Structures are given as structure tokens and as C-alpha cells.
Amino acid sequence: MIRLNWTDEQKNRIIELSKQGLSSPKVAQQMFDEYGINFSRRTVARFIATGQTSSQYKRKPKPKVKDVQRGTEIVINKDGSTTSSTTMQMTEEQAKDPDFVLRAHGFNPDDWDIVSARNNFWQQNSVENGLIDLYQSKITVKPKVDKDIKRAVEILTRDIKPLKVKHSLDSSRKRNLVIPITDNHWGITHLSDVQGKLSELLDIIKQGYGTIVIEMIGDMLHSDKINSTETVSGTILEDVDMPKAIDEAMQFTEAIVVTALENANTVMIKSVGGNHDFDISYMFMIWIKERFKQAQVDVNNRYRTAYLLGHVLISIQHGNVNKKNPAQILANECRHLWGIATTTEIHSGHLHFDKTEDQNGVVFRQFSTPKPSDDWETMNGFVGANKLMYALEYNDDRLKVEHFI
Structure with a gap:
């Protein structure tokens, strides 16, 4: 089981934002703005619904990476889209969460849509934590357009x-x-x-x-x-x-x-x-x-x-x-x-x-x-x-x- 170490202050803040009528993605974005932490939209939704911050996984918890330097490459394309490439540590669940991936690349999910995304997984030895899981993440995004x-x-x-x-x-x-x-x-x-x-x-x-x-x-x-x-x-x-x-x-x-x-x-x-x-x-x-x-x-x-x-x-x-x-x-x-x-x-x-x-x-x-x-x-x-x-x-x-x- 992976248990996210949220503080009581953060949990109370999530409950407070939810009571204000904010949706799960907006709560996650607000938490990111206030605490600088990527809160998964799905995990936030689960916590609001059940009070639980974890889900069942067969594998062992993955430690945080402290000694991996991360850089981000941003390319603005001629058609108005933007391509972002970066290396990050994230769980398999987070890799499937479009809002988490957008925030990890520095994009607000309320303002951007993912056109395409590719997350390549590999393992690397960390000086501090031994063998860790990393993702090479590349996404192409466009500003949201009202399609209705x-x-x-x-x-x-x-x-x-x-x-x-x-x-x-x-x-x-x-x-x-x-x-x-x-x-x-x-x-x-x-x-x-x-x-x-x-x-x-x-x-x-x-x-x-x-x-x-x-x-x-x-x-x-x-x-x-x-x-x-x-x-x-x-x-x-x-x-x-x-x-x-x-x-x-x-x-x-x-x-x-x-x-x-x-x-x-x-x-x-x-x-x-x-x-x-x-x-x-x-x-x-x-x-x-x-x-x-x-x-x-x-x-x-x-x-x-x-x-x-x-x-x-x-x-x-x-x-x-x-x-x-x-x-x-x-x-x-x-x-x-x-x-x-x-x-x-x-x-x-x-x-x-x-x-x-x-x-x-x-x-x-x-x-x-x-x-x-x-x-x-x-x-x-x-x-x-x-x-x-x-x-x-x-x-x-x-x-x-x-x-x-």
C-alpha cells in the first residue's frame, strides 16, 4: 500500500475547498498553488469521497528521489501547441492522471488540454535511495477551447x-x-x-x-x-x-x-x-x-x-x-x-x-x-x-x- 503523507493541515484544507464547491481537479490545482505539491486528482477525489488517501498496490512503496537533477525542455510549435519534455518520478497511477501530468510539466489543467502524451519508464540507481523508478515524460498541449x-x-x-x-x-x-x-x-x-x-x-x-x-x-x-x-x-x-x-x-x-x-x-x-x-x-x-x-x-x-x-x-x-x-x-x-x-x-x-x-x-x-x-x-x-x-x-x-x- 502506498500512503501519501499528507499533513492534517492539508487534509483539512482539502475538505474546506471541497465544501466551497470546488471540483476535484480545481481542489488539486489549488493545493498545488498553495503547497507546491502535485496532489493527484483521483487521490483527492478519493479522499473527499472516503476520507482515505491510499489505494491497494501489490508492489512496495517507492522512495522519494532527492539526488536526480531534472530539466524541462519547452518547444512552441507553429500550430500553436506546446511540447514539454522532462524527467520525473511518479507512480503508475499518476502517469495515467492527465491533470497530474499537466501540473508536473507546469501547465494548469484548467487552461490546457493534452494533445498527446508519452511516458517512458526505466529504473536508475540513486546515490541516496538505490534503485528508483523514473519516467521520461513528453507531452504536447494546446490551450483549452470550448468545444460545446x-x-x-x-x-x-x-x-x-x-x-x-x-x-x-x-x-x-x-x-x-x-x-x-x-x-x-x-x-x-x-x-x-x-x-x-x-x-x-x-x-x-x-x-x-x-x-x-x-x-x-x-x-x-x-x-x-x-x-x-x-x-x-x-x-x-x-x-x-x-x-x-x-x-x-x-x-x-x-x-x-x-x-x-x-x-x-x-x-x-x-x-x-x-x-x-x-x-x-x-x-x-x-x-x-x-x-x-x-x-x-x-x-x-x-x-x-x-x-x-x-x-x-x-x-x-x-x-x-x-x-x-x-x-x-x-x-x-x-x-x-x-x-x-x-x-x-x-x-x-x-x-x-x-x-x-x-x-x-x-x-x-x-x-x-x-x-x-x-x-x-x-x-x-x-x-x-x-x-x-x-x-x-x-x-x-x-x-x-x-x-x-
Whole structure:
């Protein structure tokens, strides 16, 4: 039997912390903070439940090591994880306890998750204690992320008040308007960069339309994270102020949606994620849906989507995937809509320059971006594209007017 030599003071402190409502891991962390001793989460839980600090083992107790020098190697990886390697003495039970291993490496279990762990066992002669058991412990950790989408949605939407816009129907509004918004990269782009373009776009919207469709075609936000700047795949980017970026993206979007609701019989908002912001754009679309209840908002986590505007079939996709046969894929995935449509278009962005191409009757429209050139684009010489926004006017069966803003 291994009996941990806890003092009465430590036992009383554990009981006190437990009565305060702390969980076993939090009690163990608090004890570590106060006494500098790694208390196993499982052993703490056992003591709280039974008053016992030991469990049955067939082997003899292992003495403490006093003459083994321990060093820790820390490596910060490009994907945001951290790898820690160290030598330590611990029991087999402790080696299986993620919280104990995290604390032994100097990480708070409340803030870090183990991605991978390897504890290699061997025995070594100790000058003071003879033959002892040691572990070469190597772990890779990442900061904890709230994986509960429902809880995250609740946090982001609990203070959102739906915006009521004076919305009236007008039978004289015959044409429809499509507003493609792609690759704004808020964080690189600021409101001051697009204020003039936004004002011109709002003037177009105020002409009045039967249906206005706002297409969110990806990479609205430069980073997929808040406290670091990187894409959804983990590519490290130049630092931007993401809280400010989100705030400016909200102001920009609200100006367009409110004006659209005031000047259209129907407002639809369609979306797909981009290679920069696929995850965070999903959360952004939830904000849009909660904020603008009068609009028809499509929240999805797909790489492409399609809709019918009169007899015009339009598919949107960011442009970083499905490059080989997008028209054939559209025909297969939307056979009913394909059969109804007299005109078919595919709208994309991603490459940051303007291009229109007719391929066997399917019109591909690749839109530019109003964003300023970032450091990477400047370094590589990708600075020649026009910085544009767009508004496309359709009648029932085809494009009639294209506004370059």
C-alpha cells in the first residue's frame, strides 16, 4: 500500500475547498498553488469521497528521489501547441492522471488540454535511495477551447437584441439585386478604407428592389481566432486586432442589411466559409440571424450553397476548393433547380482579382476585394488587382446591370 503523507493541515484544507464547491481537479490545482505539491486528482477525489488517501498496490512503496537533477525542455510549435519534455518520478497511477501530468510539466489543467502524451519508464540507481523508478515524460498541449457549440452560441447571442426595421412591400419593385461580399479580411481592412464604397453601395440599394440577396462568400474576417492571428488550417498570419475587426465587420454588415430591409420586399442572406475564417464566420452568421429576424438568413457550415432568384440559379463558393468541375457538381447537387433555371451562375472570390467567364452557358464570376494589400501580397508583388465591390441587378431570367464600386 502506498500512503501519501499528507499533513492534517492539508487534509483539512482539502475538505474546506471541497465544501466551497470546488471540483476535484480545481481542489488539486489549488493545493498545488498553495503547497507546491502535485496532489493527484483521483487521490483527492478519493479522499473527499472516503476520507482515505491510499489505494491497494501489490508492489512496495517507492522512495522519494532527492539526488536526480531534472530539466524541462519547452518547444512552441507553429500550430500553436506546446511540447514539454522532462524527467520525473511518479507512480503508475499518476502517469495515467492527465491533470497530474499537466501540473508536473507546469501547465494548469484548467487552461490546457493534452494533445498527446508519452511516458517512458526505466529504473536508475540513486546515490541516496538505490534503485528508483523514473519516467521520461513528453507531452504536447494546446490551450483549452470550448468545444460545446451550443454553449458558445448562447454566449455570443445572449445579449443580442433583434433589430426592428421599418419594412414595407412595394409592388413596383421589379428587379432584384445581388450584393457579393467576399475577401474583406476585416483586420487588414478597416471601415475608413471602404467608407466611400459603402456609401455608394447604399445609394444603389435605396433605388428599391423586389429581392435583395447578400452573398457572404468567405474570408470576411482575416483570422479564424481571436487572441492569435491564423487561418482555420493553422497558418500563422501577420497580427491584427480581431476584436476591432469583428466590431467593424458588424457595423459594415448592419449598414447594408438595414438599408436592404428598408428598400426591398425580401432580403436573403446566403453564406459559405472561407479558408481564413471558416469557423468564426459560422458564428458571425449566427449573430446576423439573431440580429436581423426580418431577413431570411442561411446559416450553414458548407463549402458551397445555391439558390434560385426568379429563373436565375446562383451558386456561391469561396473558390479555394471544388475547382475542377464546379458546374457539373452544381448540376448534380441541385438537379431540380438546374432544371427550372434559364440562367446559371457561379460566384466566388478567394484569388482577390476580378474575372468573368462563360463556360458552356454557365457564367463564372470571380470577384475582387476592396481590402488594402497586406504585407504578404506586397512582398510577392500581388498588388495590381482592382480594389472593387459589386452590385448586380437581375430581372427574372438574367443579369441586366453590373455596378463596379
